[in-house]
Amino acid sequence: MNDRSGRRPGRGPDAGSLAVRQMSPGELGATCQVLGLAFADNPSTLANVHGDRDKARRTTERAVRVVKLRSRYSHVLVAEQEGRLAGVLNAVQWPHCQLRAWEKFKTAPTMIAVMGSALPRAFAMMNARAKHDPREAHWHIGPVGVHPGHQGRGIGKALLGSFLDMADEQGCPAFLETDVDKNVALYQKFSFMVIAQQDIIGINTRFMWRAPKRHQAPPAARYERRQRS
Ligand SMILES: CC(C)(COP(=O)(O)OP(=O)(O)OC[C@H]1O[C@@H](n2cnc3c(N)ncnc32)[C@H](O)[C@@H]1OP(=O)(O)O)[C@@H](O)C(=O)NCCC(=O)NCCS
Numbered sequence: 001m002n003d004r005s006g007r008r009p010g011r012g013p014d015a016g017s018l019a020v021r022q023m024s025p026g027e028l029g030a031t032c033q034v035l036g037l038a039f040a041d042n043p044s045t046l047a048n049v050h051g052d053r054d055k056a057r058r059t060t061e062r063a064v065r066v067v068k069l070r071s072r073y074s075h076v077l078v079a080e081q082e083g084r085l086a087g088v089l090n091a092v093q094w095p096h097c098q099l100r101a102w103e104k105f106k107t108a109p110t111m112i113a114v115m116g117s118a119l120p121r122a123f124a125m126m127n128a129r130a131k132h133d134p135r136e137a138h139w140h141i142g143p144v145g146v147h148p149g150h151q152g153r154g155i156g157k158a159l160l161g162s163f164l165d166m167a168d169e170q171g172c173p174a175f176l177e178t179d180v181d182k183n184v185a186l187y188q189k190f191s192f193m194v195i196a197q198q199d200i201i202g203i204n205t206r207f208m209w210r211a212p213k214r215h216q217a218p219p220a221a222r223y224e225r226r227q228r229s
Contacts, residue, residue, distance in 0.1 A: 020162040023076040036061030038145025062114040087146040089159040097140030141176040174210045
């Protein structure tokens with residue numbers, strides 16, 4: 001349970017010094033920096049920028065600010081370890097999880113400046129991913145990132161656990177996409193199931209769904225059940 005400040009005791013090996021809470025507006029810059037560092041080695045991010053790690057970090061840091069964390073629909077959790085911002089989880093509720101046409105138009109000039117020559121590939125990736133977005137109520141999680149110096153210490157699990165407790169209380173499913181095998185295993189531990197996969201710009205991208213506790217059928221199973229009855 002969260003304490004009165006909205007903080008939540010962490011889990012895992014460093015649980016004693018770990019707190020998960022909502023991001024405050026003054027932390028936007030530091031939060032984007034953590035995501036930039038966390039995604040500098042991500043396969044899709046690297047594919048967008050032809051393997052340039054530093055560009056992957058910079059473009060992620062700036063793009064998440066423009067199209068993700070600044071959105072008024074974003075729910076951003078941060079993990080603080082020994083007073084330092086170490087991890088971030090962003091989630092947006094459907095249908096606001098996909099940019100509408102006017103939002104794409106509004107953010108286009110900044111995105112051109114941020115992504116440069118990587119923009120066509122990034123858009124192709126975003127459009128291909130968007131086609132898998134379930135057309136029903138859900139929390140769309142992403143990005144989730146932990147500072148490279150703090151990975152593997154239970155911070156990602158603490159962020160996911162905290163967020164999914166809230167989703168369960170709301171009775172709301174969750175959805176995400178990932179392109180890293182290790183992450184598929186992590187999300188499966190939280191009862192996410194792979195419901196689709198697609199090769200997108202050469203990267204095997206998995207789409208994962210999690211029903212809230214006590215409602216475990218993924219959308220495809222529910223669809224098939226409706227067809228049978
Ligand atoms: C994926 C990520 C958020 C997990 O957070 P974390 O704090 O490193 O993970 P935790 O310590 O809470 O959990 C460890 C589990 O995550 C998985 N994992 C994924 N990436 C890992 C990494 N770089 N280091 C250690 N574990 C990792 C392992 O399966 C591990 O399982 P185990 O505990 O059974 O061994 C984090 O590693 C990260 O930011 N990675 C780079 C960015 C990324 O891929 N984000 C997710 C995109 S879908």
